[in-house]
Amino acid sequence: MSKGKVIVLLSGGMDSLVTAAIAGSEAYELYTLHINYGQRTEKRELKSFNDISDHYRAAKRFIVDMKYLSQIGGSSLTDYSIPVTSYNPESTGIPVSYVPFRNANILSVAVSWAEICNAGKIFIGAVEEDSSGYPDCREVFYNAFNRVIELGTKPETFIEVVTPLIHMKKHEIVKKGLELKAPFEISWSCYKSEDIACGECDSCYLRLKGFHEAGVEDPIPYKTKPEFTLIH
Amino acid sequence: MSKGKVIVLLSGGMDSLVTAAIAGSEAYELYTLHINYGQRTEKRELKSFNDISDHYRAAKRFIVDMKYLSQIGGSSLTDYSIPVTSYNPESTGIPVSYVPFRNANILSVAVSWAEICNAGKIFIGAVEEDSSGYPDCREVFYNAFNRVIELGTKPETFIEVVTPLIHMKKHEIVKKGLELKAPFEISWSCYKSEDIACGECDSCYLRLKGFHEAGVEDPIPYKTKPEFTLIH
Numbered sequence: 126m127s128k129g130k131v132i133v134l135l136s137g138g139m140d141s142l143v144t145a146a147i148a149g150s151e152a153y154e155l156y157t158l159h160i161n162y163g164q165r166t167e168k169r170e171l172k173s174f175n176d177i178s179d180h181y182r183a184a185k186r187f188i189v190d191m192k193y194l195s196q197i198g199g200s201s202l203t204d205y206s207i208p209v210t211s212y213n214p215e216s217t218g219i220p221v222s223y224v225p226f227r228n229a230n231i232l233s234v235a236v237s238w239a240e241i242c243n244a245g246k247i248f249i250g251a252v253e254e255d256s257s258g259y260p261d262c263r264e265v266f267y268n269a270f271n272r273v274i275e276l277g278t279k280p281e282t283f284i285e286v287v288t289p290l291i292h293m294k295k296h297e298i299v300k301k302g303l304e305l306k307a308p309f310e311i312s313w314s315c316y317k318s319e320d321i322a323c324g325e326c327d328s329c330y331l332r333l334k335g336f337h338e339a340g341v342e343d344p345i346p347y348k349t350k351p352e353f354t355l356i357h
Numbered sequence: 358m359s360k361g362k363v364i365v366l367l368s369g370g371m372d373s374l375v376t377a378a379i380a381g382s383e384a385y386e387l388y389t390l391h392i393n394y395g396q397r398t399e400k401r402e403l404k405s406f407n408d409i410s411d412h413y414r415a416a417k418r419f420i421v422d423m424k425y426l427s428q429i430g431g432s433s434l435t436d437y438s439i440p441v442t443s444y445n446p447e448s449t450g451i452p453v454s455y456v457p458f459r460n461a462n463i464l465s466v467a468v469s470w471a472e473i474c475n476a477g478k479i480f481i482g483a484v485e486e487d488s489s490g491y492p493d494c495r496e497v498f499y500n501a502f503n504r505v506i507e508l509g510t511k512p513e514t515f516i517e518v519v520t521p522l523i524h525m526k527k528h529e530i531v532k533k534g535l536e537l538k539a540p541f542e543i544s545w546s547c548y549k550s551e552d553i554a555c556g557e558c559d560s561c562y563l564r565l566k567g568f569h570e571a572g573v574e575d576p577i578p579y580k581t582k583p584e585f586t587l588i589h
Contacts, residue, residue, distance in 0.1 A: 189425045193466055196419075199473040219511055225472035226465060229509050233462040234425055240457035241431040261509040269504045276501050277461050277493040279451055 127154040130184070130244040132235050134158050137173030138314040139332050140250035140290055143298050146307040147289045148248045149181045156244055157183040160231050162224065163195025164202045165209070169319035176311040185242070189234050200224040202316060209317045212330035212351070220257050220327060222316060228261035229270065232286060236274050239284045247286045255294045255335075257327050264291050295335025303341065310344040324349040359386040362416070362476040364467050366390050369405030370546040371564050372482035372522055375530050378539040379521045380480045381413045388476055389415040392463050394456065395427025396434045397441070401551035408543040417474070421466050432456040434548060441549045444562035444583070452489050452559060454548060460493035461502065464518060468506050471516045479518045487526045487567075489559050496523050527567025535573065542576040556581040 131153040135141045148155055159174040161167050171188070178186045195203035201210065201221040210221060228251070235247045251262040260266065267286050274284050290298055302309060314332045315322035322329050324347035336343040337353045363385040367373045380387055391406040393399050403420070410418045427435035433442065433453040442453060460483070467479045483494040492498065499518050506516050522530055534541060546564045547554035554561050556579035568575040569585045 187425075187428075190422070191425075193419075193421045193423075194469060197466075197469050197473050223511070225469040226506075226509055227469070229505060230462070230465040230469060233458060233465045234429075237426060237429050237457040237459070237462060241429050260511060263508065266505065266508040269501065269508050272501045273461060273498065273505055274458075276495065276498040277458055279455070279492060 128152050130154045130156055130242060131246040131248055132156045132158050132239050132244045133183075133248045134160075134231060134235060134250070135174050135177055136160075136250075137170040137177065137312060138250075138328070139302070139309065139312050139335070140252055140298060142173075142177055142250075142307050142309065142312040143302040143305070144248050144250035144289060145177055145181050146302060146305040150305050153246070155181050155183045156238070156242060157181075157186045158235055158238065159186070159188045160191050160234070161188060162191040162203060162227065162230075164224075165205065165317065166313065166315060166319050169313050169315075173311055173313040177308075180308055180311065187238060191230060191234070194224055194227060194230065197225065209326050211325040212327050219259065222257065222327060223259050226261060228259075228266070232270055235286075236278065236284055240278050240282050245283060245285065247284065249286060249288055250290050251288050252293060252295070252298070253291050256331065264288065267291070294338070295331050296338035299335045299339040299341065303339070312345075318348070322347050324351065360384050362386045362388055362474060363478040363480055364388045364390050364471050364476045365415075365480045366392075366463060366467060366482070367406050367409055368392075368482075369402040369409065369544060370482075370560070371534070371541060371544050371567070372484055372530060374405075374409055374482075374539050374541065374544040375534040375537070376480050376482035376521060377409055377413050378534060378537040382537050385478070387413050387415045388470070388474060389413075389418045390467055390470065391418070391420045392423050392466070393420060394423040394435060394459065394462075396456075397437070397549065398545065398547060398551050401545050401547075405543055405545040409540075412540055412543065419470060423462060423466070426456055426459060426462065429457065441558050443557040444559050451491065454489065454559060455491050458493060460491075460498070464502055467518075468510065468516055472510050472514050477515060477517065479516065481518060481520055482522050483520050484525060484527070484530070485523050488563065496520065499523070526570070527563055528570035531567045531571040531573065535571070544577075550580070554579045556583065 198204035201207040430436035
């Protein structure tokens with residue numbers, strides 16, 4: 126029996142796939158939400174979104190057009206004049222792929238939808254430590270956002286953002302996904318390419334590192350793969 | 358000399374007009390932002406937005422398409438199957454014109470834009486007491502949102518939402534606008550009509566009550582006007 130409706134934010138990448146797997150395993154009825162913000166790999170992400178929504182038999186799915194984030198620009202994901210950089214272990218600070226305040230925009234529309242369809246939770250696959258260092262992927266940000274939800278919706282509304290992966294390392298996310306039989310082969314993480322994953326951008330690097338440290342092979346093909354020192 | 362860039366959220370209504378007048382009088386360089394969320398009176402509001410932006414010589418203006426709020430629906434402003442109700446002094450609770458979590462969506466895009474164009478403040482004409490009772494028009498909501506901004510943007514970014522009208526009564530807003538020579542005749546507040554303001558919806562009622570209590574005539578024409586008991 127369903128424990129009620131929840132919204133799952135689903136970019137189509139590995140983290141959102143495992144988040145959907147967790148929500149599905151907890152017997153919630155899934156409402157999947159995808160944001161098109163003009164990112165380079167949108168077409169490919171959208172296919173993954175639909176495949177994952179099919180796999181988990183989403184009760185409803187909603188694709189939101191948020192192209193104003195690419196009109197605003199300032200990120201290599203949405204402004205095609207800024208190149209997607211290859212992973213650099215020595216780089217510090219917030220990477221050029223950071224889309225200004227993106228997750229607040231995404232959560233806001235999720236809350237608007239949740240308030241109308243009576244969903245009590247919003248699942249998002251944000252990862253804090255083992256990630257690119259975006260400020261809007263930290264637990265403190267989600268805690269503060271939950272306070273905004275409490276104050277900015279009707280008094281009878283109770284909606285909470287939940288972040289089941291927030292303190293997981295990438296290899297733990299891979300293991301969790303394997304444990305829940307998440308179909309990694311239909312997910313898409315690459316920031317740069319839509320046909321074969323580049324294997325070089327931050328997102329490919331972190332995904333491949335996760336699979337490597339989990340001691341399993343990523344089922345999707347790559348143009349190139351980084352060398353990892355053997356750790357298992 | 359300019360004190361720096363600020364974003365002014367400008368629906369085109371009386372409150373946002375006076376907010377622009379305040380920001381303009383404080384010698385900020387104005388970046389005006391208008392949201393099209395599929396509301397009934399969008400065309401008329403857009404004209405007011407442009408007229409007010411011209412009047413205050415906005416350095417930049419940005420019109421954001423947020424039609425997903427009308428796809429989500431649930432409000433008489435965006436869902437045309439829900440009628441716009443006439444003002445009823447006995448009604449309690451949150452009115453049907455409430456657009457779920459609208460102001461969080463609007464502030465989020467404003468912050469994204471502010472982060473890219475280095476604006477330090479976002480002016481919004483929210484009014485707490487003398488208003489329709491929307492949860493996202495309360496000072497506590499804006500304080501909580503400022504915390505989200507602090508945590509969800511780059512560490513070197515400082516952006517603050519400011520709400521100069523939040524504790525004003527409607528007649529005080531009218532007086533403030535008159536003092537700053539705000540051109541009320543180019544603003545538009547009606548929720549229902551785009552040619553002549555209806556004079557019956559919550560928004561017309563609150564505006565007319567403000568003018569009445571300030572003891573001045575609203576310069577825009579109305580189809581009908583409510584009867585007010587003489588108080589001045």
